[in-house]
Amino acid sequence: MGDLITDLQMALIIIVFVYVIAWATELTKSKKIGVILALIIVYLTVYQHFSLLLIVIVLFFGYAFWDKFTAQLE
Numbered sequence: 001m002g003d004l005i006t007d008l009q010m011a012l013i014i015i016v017f018v019y020v021i022a023w024a025t026e027l028t029k030s031k032k033i034g035v036i037l038a039l040i041i042v043y044l045t046v047y048q049h050f051s052l053l054l055i056v057i058v059l060f061f062g063y064a065f066w067d068k069f070t071a072q073l074e
Helices: 002-028 031-048 050-073
Strands: none
16 A cells, blocks of 8 residues: 555645646746756655645635536535
8 A cells, every 4th residue: 555655645746746847848938947946846845844835725616616616516
């Protein structure tokens, strides 16, 4: 069971890293600086405060789910 959780964490890290690279590259207008900035952000967020990352993801996806769910009720 530990392998499944490790694999899910790795997939989550890759997804977040791709989004952060896109954001950082757009912000700095430089691919190289964007990748370096993304590495720093992902390292500090994921490896130092993984529970914070989980809360942000749950809120992000939970809002989209809750919005669709309440729209169907109306």
